[in-house]
Amino acid sequence: MIGKKKLWVQIIIIILLVIGTIWAGFPILWMILNSFKPNSEIFAWPPTWISENFSLDAYKAIFTNPEQVRFFINSYAISAIVVTVTLIIGILAAYAFSRFNFPGKGIINTIIVAVQAVPPITLLIPYMSLIVSLKLFNTYGALILTYMVFTLPYAILMLTGYFNTLPKDLDEAVMIDGGSRFKALWSVLVPPSVPGLVSVGMYTFMQAWNEYLFALALTKTNDMRTVPVGINLLMGQHAYEWNQMMAMSVLGSLPILFLFLFFQKYFIAGMTAGSVKN
Amino acid sequence: MTKGKKFITPYLYLLPTIILMCILLIVPIVMVIGYSFYDNVIINKNPVFVGLENYSKVLSDPVFFVAIKNTLFFVLISIVAHFLIGMLFAMLLNTRYLGVMTKGIFRVIYALPWMFTASVIAIVWRMMLNPNGVLNYLMTNMGLISEKVEWLASRDVALASVTLINIWSGYPFYMISILAGLQGISTDLYEASALDGANAVQTFFRITIPQLKPILISLLMLDFVWTLQQFALIWMTTGGGPVNATETISTYIYKQGFSKYQYSMASAGAVILLIVCTIIGIFYVRQQKAGD
Numbered sequence: 001m002i003g004k005k006k007l008w009v010q011i012i013i014i015i016l017l018v019i020g021t022i023w024a025g026f027p028i029l030w031m032i033l034n035s036f037k038p039n040s041e042i043f044a045w046p047p048t049w050i051s052e053n054f055s056l057d058a059y060k061a062i063f064t065n066p067e068q069v070r071f072f073i074n075s076y077a078i079s080a081i082v083v084t085v086t087l088i089i090g091i092l093a094a095y096a097f098s099r100f101n102f103p104g105k106g107i108i109n110t111i112i113v114a115v116q117a118v119p120p121i122t123l124l125i126p127y128m129s130l131i132v133s134l135k136l137f138n139t140y141g142a143l144i145l146t147y148m149v150f151t152l153p154y155a156i157l158m159l160t161g162y163f164n165t166l167p168k169d170l171d172e173a174v175m176i177d178g179g180s181r182f183k184a185l186w187s188v189l190v191p192p193s194v195p196g197l198v199s200v201g202m203y204t205f206m207q208a209w210n211e212y213l214f215a216l217a218l219t220k221t222n223d224m225r226t227v228p229v230g231i232n233l234l235m236g237q238h239a240y241e242w243n244q245m246m247a248m249s250v251l252g253s254l255p256i257l258f259l260f261l262f263f264q265k266y267f268i269a270g271m272t273a274g275s276v277k278n
Numbered sequence: 279m280t281k282g283k284k285f286i287t288p289y290l291y292l293l294p295t296i297i298l299m300c301i302l303l304i305v306p307i308v309m310v311i312g313y314s315f316y317d318n319v320i321i322n323k324n325p326v327f328v329g330l331e332n333y334s335k336v337l338s339d340p341v342f343f344v345a346i347k348n349t350l351f352f353v354l355i356s357i358v359a360h361f362l363i364g365m366l367f368a369m370l371l372n373t374r375y376l377g378v379m380t381k382g383i384f385r386v387i388y389a390l391p392w393m394f395t396a397s398v399i400a401i402v403w404r405m406m407l408n409p410n411g412v413l414n415y416l417m418t419n420m421g422l423i424s425e426k427v428e429w430l431a432s433r434d435v436a437l438a439s440v441t442l443i444n445i446w447s448g449y450p451f452y453m454i455s456i457l458a459g460l461q462g463i464s465t466d467l468y469e470a471s472a473l474d475g476a477n478a479v480q481t482f483f484r485i486t487i488p489q490l491k492p493i494l495i496s497l498l499m500l501d502f503v504w505t506l507q508q509f510a511l512i513w514m515t516t517g518g519g520p521v522n523a524t525e526t527i528s529t530y531i532y533k534q535g536f537s538k539y540q541y542s543m544a545s546a547g548a549v550i551l552l553i554v555c556t557i558i559g560i561f562y563v564r565q566q567k568a569g570d
Contacts, residue, residue, distance in 0.1 A: 045412035093295040100288035119507040122548040126309035171466025210395035212510040228397040249398040275496035
């Protein structure tokens with residue numbers, strides 16, 4: 001009787017696993033398959049699965065178009081800078097939260113937690129005049145600074161949690177030996193926090209790489225566009241070159257997929273920090 | 279070290295954060311609230327104070343009313359589906375019937391939709407949901423539909439289609455978080471429950487759900503706020519159309535501001551959205567603090 005029940009459970013689990021795989025994986029598979037087809041076959045009826053005219057032409061078209069290569073350079077550069085600056089400023093702020101008690105700590109902390117609820121579109125309207133008056137419109141600076149409004153709070157919260165797990169004796173020992181606070185932070189607190197920094201860095205990279213709204217509204221010329229905006233531009237400009245749009249989608253998704261597949265543990269830690277408390 | 283220096287030290291470490299948050303968070307919020315009480319802001323150098331006129335215009339705009347209705351549908355269906363699918367997949371990946379390798383592989387596959395940016399998701403689904411696309415082909419072959427459906431271009435189904443895309447792209451966040459929560463539940467609790475003779479359903483409602491409660495509340499609140507603000511996915515699939523059929527609060531605000539240059543109207547809409555999000559945000563902050 002128990003054996004029979006087990007068998008049933010296993011059959012149901014296998015069916016669910018298959019349905020789940022189709023649901024989650026089919027759109028991605030379809031994107032990849034279509035990036036290797038000629039454009040005329042995208043809406044073939046019946047659809048071709050693996051095209052007889054399999055080709056890398058769509059990828060070649062992306063790589064040989066300087067305008068589209070530029071989207072990638074912009075996205076990599078902006079994301080890398082956002083990650084670096086977020087981590088540096090985040091480490092400094094997390095140190096203050098972890099090691100000091102000071103007037104205003106509660107209010108600043110509340111603001112930082114609450115940022116996650118502020119709609120980006122609400123900030124975008126005043127940014128249109130603010131970013132222009134700071135002379136940052138259509139520059140990397142506009143995107144880097146506005147992205148940090150959302151990446152920095154998350155970094156601070158996670159890193160404060162990390163620093164809190166490290167005993168205060170560690171940094172105090174450095175200061176007793178005549179070292180400065182600043183030295184204690186970088187030589188004693190930062191090295192054991194590397195796993196946390198990696199998680200925060202990846203989450204920050206993902207936020208910056210995927211951002212769309214600010215990139216759409218705060219840049220204007222094609223040489224300043226990022227990948228998410230660029231993919232969508234391809235749609236209007238080139239009269240629906242679907243295979244190229246799919247190739248660009250694959251290329252634009254690779255960095256995040258790479259981070260997820262090879263650093264899964266850190267990636268998941270960064271992703272769940274907002275809801276799961278250990 | 280003098281007392282004054284010691285007092286100022288934490289603020290020095292926080293200085294870059296405080297400057298950034300003041301200039302790009304506090305000041306803009308004050309500005310947008312200010313804008314909402316003036317006419318023709320940003321474009322006109324000398325806007326006139328009009329009090330609550332922008333609000334009454336927005337709130338009496340039938341399109342805004344449609345946007346609220348659509349947003350409620352979009353948000354409620356999305357978060358319920360995210361929760362159910364995320365929970366189902368998390369439970370599936372947590373059963374003792376699967377090996378560690380198998381679980382690892384399926385966890386990666388099921389988490390995949392979370393890794394794609396909104397413009398990629400939008401474009402891939404536009405291709406699949408095209409009248410000549412693969413979904414119509416498969417459904418015709420299975421006998422589910424008799425003629426090609428215009429998934430994103432028909433007023434009747436566009437909102438449901440966009441919601442489906444959002445469900446696909448958002449459930450992994452629940453799945454991964456719930457999975458982390460499930461792995462944190464002590465096996466003693468399950469053993470005790472088994473000793474009491476509880477069946478699987480009873481154990482689920484008496485042990486699993488109560489143990490996951492803090493995570494679930496955080497997830498639902500975060501997701502509510504995020505889905506409420508969802509702009510990119512809708513903008514790039516339907517742009518709010520056809521004829522306002524998928525207009526949501528975010529696309530409404532964006533169109534007022536960046537297509538019609540009615541920044542005052544956009545600001546009033548944005549402040550209304552901010553108020554709703556702040557209310558949920560307050561509960562979220564309380565929830566997070568209770569956990570500390």
